Amino acid sequence: MKVREKRKGSRVWWLFIDYQGRRKARRIGDRKAAELAAIKIRARLAEGDATVLAPAPASSVPTLAEYAERWLTEAIAPHRKPRTEDYYRKILDRHLLPEFGKLPLTEIRPAQVRAFIAEKLSAKASRNTVKNMAATLRAILYQAQQMDELIPSNPAARFGKFFDARHDAREHVVVLEPEDVARVLKSATKWYADHELAVRMLFYTGMREGEMLGLRWEDVDWQRHLVDLRRTVAFRQHRLIVNTPKSGKLRTIDVPAALTACLRELHSIRQAQAVVVGAALSPWIFRSATDSDKPMNDAWFRDRVWRPLLEKAEVRHVRVHDARHTYASLMLRRGVPIAYVSKQLGHSSIQITVDLYDHFIPGADRHHVEGLAEAIEDAGRQLDATQPQPDPATEKRASP
Structure with a gap:
């Protein structure tokens, strides 16, 4: 003892x-x-x-459901964005609480966690989603063990090895071919003319949906064809939430000159409309159809524009976020340096870009075979240099 x-x-x-x-x-x-x-x-x-x-009486130890609410309130809500908190709540409500919610923390065992992960994977759940379930459970139990000392050990601590981060990141990378993008844009021009520029912005810049919807007129540098990404917007329970970009930092991205011209034309149209009705120009580039003082609702854009647009274009269903993946993959296929693509995307590290997209870089690994060939050639040259050179005079006497 x-x-x-x-x-x-x-x-x-x-x-x-x-x-x-x-x-x-x-x-x-x-x-x-x-x-x-x-x-x-x-x-x-x-x-x-x-x-x-x-075992200690169950009444003296909180259940996972009870403790998870405390974890959300103390560890997540004060430090993370509302969207992140919403995501954790969904994982808890849909997956973790039905399985572990009624159990006191002291009764959760590693074998139960292992069986839970195996069941989710066998049910064809995305590896990335299951990884996030395990990570959420691990984080909750970490606080219970290390901060509140309610349990002697973390039964979910050793399950990160079930998942390969590089494999899991790639699993959610879905891209469209250039022909598909062209069909989507043509259909947008025909069926959703008022939103065609928003769709084009996603494919031409790789910005996130919330970053695109958060654009304001003052963010555009008309002369240098640049856009400052200062904020991201989303609606949660009909409430507008304005936040910093995902990395927490402002970034400036290049946009094609043709896109700047489209933005300038839209700006002129909006100014003229504002004068006609005697109202101030809405600061939002992609404004709400019902309240020009607010940006477009992200859920409305997905349900009323994006999904029906893909159907009109007869293109397989992909997420709005996959326009970002498409941008990155097409840029890399064209030989654009991955460091530039990473900067445009706003990744906190170039390694994130490599893990997600390096398989889209043509010939990205051929330096290995070239290196092998060079090594063999170098060895051959060194061998030649160490061999005794024949005497020309001797060779002449030996010849018939």
Whole structure:
């Protein structure tokens, strides 16, 4: 039996009991109380009383559902964007709580977590989605173990190896071919003329949907054909949420001159319309159809424009975000340096871009075969240099 702090300096002491192959960790309090409890427990075990190894009453330990709400309130809501909090809530409500929600934290076992992951994967759930389920459960239980010391160990701690980050990142990369993009844009011109520029903006710049909808007129540099991405917008429960871009940093991207010309034309039209009705120009480039003081609703754009547009164009259904993947893949196929593509996309690291898209770079790995050939040639030249050179005079005498 050991008495120690699980986390040095925490001033919270634990008993670690190993009795006839049965192990138990129990949080006690300060060191003096822990040492006193150890004396009493040793005496009971010496008398054959193993009831001390029985689980603590479930009522004294919160269930996962109870603790998850606390985790969302304390660890997520104050530090993450509302969209991220919404995503965690969906993972909990749809997957984790139906499986583990009623269990006290102390009753969740690694075997249960392993079975849960296996079941989700066998049900053909996306590996990336299952990885996020496991990561969410692991984060909740990490706080319960390390911060609140409600459990002696994290039963979900060792399941990251189930997933290969590079493989999982690529799994969600879906791209359209140039012919598909052309069909989508032609259909947008024909059927959704008011929103054709928004669709073109996605394919021509690779910006995220929320970044595109968050554009304001002051973000456009007309002379240099640049756009500042200062914000991202989304609607949650009919409430407009304006935030910084995903990386948390403003970035400036290049846009084609033809796109700048389209923006300038739209700006002139909007100015003329504002004068006619005697109203101020809406600051939003892609404004709401019902309230010009607000940007377009992202859900409305997906449901009323994007999905029906793909049907009109007879192009397979892809997400709005896949326009971004399409932009990146087509740029790389054209031989554009990956560092430039990464900068345009606003990735926090070029490694993210490499992990997602390096298989779209033509001949990206041929340096390996070229390197092998060069190594063999170099070895041959070195061998020639070390061989004794024949004496021309000797060769002449030896010739018939």
